[in-house]
Amino acid sequence: MKKITLSIILIVALSTAYSCKRQNKEIQSASPTTENKEIEEEHHSEDHSLVLDNGERWIANPETTLGVEKMQQTMNSFTEKDNVAAYKKLTENLELDFKMIFQKCTMTGAAHDQLHNFLIPIKDLLKTLPSSDLKECQESFDQINKHLLIYKTYFK
Missing domain, CATH: 1.20.120 (Four Helix Bundle (Hemerythrin (Met), subunit A))
Structure with a gap:
């Protein structure tokens, strides 16, 4: 039972960490300067x-x-x-x-x-x-x- 609980906690922690890391990258890329935005579009x-x-x-x-x-x-x-x-x-x-x-x-x-x-x-x-x-x-x-x-x- 402890192994199952520990496994679930580990999976949730890894999922949360991955989600936060990915969300942080999306936030950073979602707010480029006007100049960077023009370059990206081009x-x-x-x-x-x-x-x-x-x-x-x-x-x-x-x-x-x-x-x-x-x-x-x-x-x-x-x-x-x-x-x-x-x-x-x-x-x-x-x-x-x-x-x-x-x-x-x-x-x-x-x-x-x-x-x-x-x-x-x-x-x-x-x-x-x-x-x-x-x-x-x-x-x-x-x-x-x-x-x-x-x-x-x-x-x-």
């Missing part, structure tokens, strides 16, 4: 297009840049472009790098939103890269490669 467009920061590149944290460079290296070292099975392993390696970018990201605000706009197409392409159709694998590979190259156009 950068939260549904098309997820990348834009520069008033003509300048966004400042990315070093770990993010290293993660993107690691993905580029992984792509550049891939030599089995005619082996459909090899794309599965490539996808696994790229997904590890992709997850690391998210784990080590310390970016905030509009720069962070733009990073997500950059990463969303990669996430989608990683779903089609390990296809059973060699042509689809190769097309996804080419699109990821091209997309990774535009990172330095938008981030420094």
Whole structure:
């Protein structure tokens, strides 16, 4: 009986803590300054297009840049472009790098939103890269490669 009571108390405490933490984040994000609100509206467009920061590149944290460079290296070292099975392993390696970018990201605000706009197409392409159709694998590979190259156009 004590274990059940203790378990219920623990679950309620964790739920309350999570709820408070989430509510606090919502309160903080619900009261941006007018300037921040305009930036958020501009950068939260549904098309997820990348834009520069008033003509300048966004400042990315070093770990993010290293993660993107690691993905580029992984792509550049891939030599089995005619082996459909090899794309599965490539996808696994790229997904590890992709997850690391998210784990080590310390970016905030509009720069962070733009990073997500950059990463969303990669996430989608990683779903089609390990296809059973060699042509689809190769097309996804080419699109990821091209997309990774535009990172330095938008981030420094």
